[in-house]
């Protein structure tokens with residue numbers, strides 16, 4: 001009996017060990033399970049027009065013209081296309097962010113799309129420095145409807161498209177190269193005439209040879225150049241040729257070669273705005289757009305956070321912030337990226353992945369110990385560097401390990417940068433206690449507390465918030481001073497001479513309450529003498545203290561590492577008096593020893 005791919009996969013996933021008797025053996029050579037030989041390499045499908053490419057040695061030094069197409073290409077990929085309310089919200093967002101050209105719909109496709117363009121024409125929603133673009137297929141009835149939709153709008157781009165690749169010509173449109181070229185020129189001419197009838201309106205034109213990336217370069221060039229001529233493009237009235245990777249089929253270098261070829265060969269080059277429109281089928285839409293800009297593209301169409309057909313259009317947010325992270329002004333405002341995300345999620349009714357570049361809720365967060373340690377040190381270094389330079393931290397050059405940009409620049413908080421679970425280490429834990437609770441744990445104490453955190457997170461499998469960490473710290477190191485075999489019922493210290501202190505107290509040890517006195521060169525050494533008298537041998541190995549915030553009355557914290565009856569324990573104390581905090585810290589260490597021995 002033949003094995004289905006599902007069965008074969010199930011076999012593959014069999015846990016290590018002998019294959020159960022009777023189970024089919026997994027055979028990686030078996031052609032039917034994953035018939036890769038059905039697919040052809042991109043190099044067999046597209047003619048690569050260039051061997052002396054120059055794009056690899058260029059650099060991205062300024063932002064291209066961004067054109068969001070969420071309201072058209074993004075919208076046509078939604079299960080529930082946007083209504084006017086949602087379209088308007090997204091349009092307003094784009095205007096606020098600084099986009100200057102926005103594709104707003106396919107007005108001949110639906111009444112909703114038509115109505116939205118009419119809404120823009122009559123509501124005064126389009127600022128003077130913003131141009132809207134509308135999309136149409138190359139059919140006269142659809143062009144008529146498109147022209148009707150933009151009546152009264154002072155500036156528009158009408159975007160005409162037709163697929164030009166062989167499979168589309170043969171299978172979808174049923175036209176030869178010559179026939180298709182004729183059909184495109186007819187539509188382009190018709191569009192031009194209809195536009196000329198709209199007196200007073202500034203209508204410019206865009207042409208997209210859909211599936212450019214699978215079309216023969218000479219054919220695209222022939223079609224685009226004839227349109228440039230027909231529309232009589234000039235430097236002050238340029239035509240837009242938009243060259244889509246409608247379905248991404250090759251590595252980004254192939255697309256870049258195709259774009260550089262067009263950049264070099266397009267006629268009236270200074271009268272053409274070379275635009276690209278990558279999709280993301282291979283997951284490399286961003287790389288395609290970036291390399292295409294290196295190769296000569298001046299304009300990029302895409303969607304916010306990469307919505308769009310199938311795996312989406314190229315993500316304009318990632319593109320812009322990638323430039324930003326290289327020190328280039330992206331020309332759009334992402335200073336409150338979560339507000340942008342909220343609107344986009346509302347309008348598209350689609351969630352954004354937690355790992356989405358820049359915006360995902362987890363992308364500025366480190367759970368793992370070594371990353372946290374590096375971030376924590378990097379942030380401290382950054383603050384110090386800013387102080388040395390005499391500039392606010394927000395202006396100091398950014399070089400914090402694992403954080404490509406300062407999350408604060410896009411409105412994200414530092415709170416999310418370090419989060420604690422079982423993968424975390426002492427650096428991150430210390431960072432959170434410091435940031436949120438003012439504790440500066442001594443270096444030698446950090447592994448001890450990290451062990452306690454590890455046990456807690458391993459046991460629960462859960463994340464610990466900074467508040468949980470503080471609670472754990474308190475229970476672990478501070479509370480034992482009040483809850484242990486040794487209790488200090490009352491105490492006082494006196495300085496009896498230079499470098500001489502007396503510690504007097506009533507102490508309960510081994511269930512017996514008694515008064516004690518001890519002396520030493522400091523209050524703590526006098527206290528250890530008391531403890532020795534009570535039968536507890538204590539050495540203070542390490543001690544540290546600090547205020548937890550600035551100003552009078554702010555609590556102090558003390559940390560003490562003590563050897564108690566030969567074993568080492570840490571304790572901590574928390575009090576407005578530094579002396580009280582230090583006594584509690586030693587007592588807590590003693591009681592932790594007592595608890596451990598119970």
Ligand SMILES: CC(=O)SCCNC(=O)CCNC(=O)[C@H](O)C(C)(C)COP(=O)(O)OP(=O)(O)OC[C@H]1O[C@@H](n2cnc3c(N)ncnc32)[C@H](O)[C@@H]1OP(=O)(O)O
Pocket residue numbers: 073076106108109110136137138139142161162163172173210246
């Ligand atoms: C890559 C892209 O994003 S392209 C844009 C895709 N977007 C959309 O399709 C959303 C809006 N579309 C629509 O509302 C409809 O498809 C309409 C109104 C445009 C056309 O609707 P219909 O007339 O019902 O045609 P239908 O949707 O079946 O489209 C197929 C027809 O369009 C033709 N066609 C496809 N592309 C084009 C084009 N660029 N120019 C002219 N005709 C085209 C096909 O050849 C086919 O014609 P046929 O019926 O003679 O074989």
Ligand SMILES: CC(C)C(=O)C(=O)O
Pocket residue numbers: 073161162208209210211242244245246277279
């Ligand atoms: C026609 C163009 C602009 C397009 O949407 C695509 O190719 O994806």
